[in-house]
Amino acid sequence: MFDPFLCIVQLFWVQPSRKEGPIQIIKHPLDLKHKHLKVVELSGYYGRRCEDELVAYLSHYAVGLEQLIIDPRNNTSIPCVPMFDDIERSETARLCDKQQLPKLVPKHVKLIIL
Template sequence: MSPTKRRRKIKQAAKCRHETLKLVELVGYFGRTSDVELAMYFIENAVALQKIIVDPRNQILERSPLRIEQIRKEEFARKRAKHQLGSKKPPGVQLIIL
């Protein structure tokens, strides 16, 4: 398995409270371990968080015509985001999956 595709355990980031951060947008979210780590960092540390927007689209490919494979990957990423983050977000935080 290539080093970039191997699975690893989720790590805990250093705590650093964000007192005023209300909106987080995660672009290119695919459900990788690093995606979950980043999302959880904001969920745990942004005390004023109101909304998380998850956008699985690949910004590099945005200007190219969508292929069926890319559409399937994005749909898979949407399902993973809902599964991975839906139950972990605090009450009052809105999860929007584009």
């Protein structure tokens, strides 16, 4: 559903599959723009193609976007001590994010990678 007055989006990823291939932007038939969406926070971001496509979509359609916050940590509602694999995965994701995300995000959008 399209909401032109959408102001904030928060997404929490839970193990989506990682696929290879070119990044595609999903096209709206009416080319509708989100003018009021200012901040997007993606938690659990790991640089999967579907996540990169979401960033590309937001870059194209969220014309009012001011801030994109990327948190590669796997945040869940259950507090726990991060395991070594989780820490290593977060560090790998953070490195990939710093390399590929600036190419997808417009210059006027403040990109914050936690």
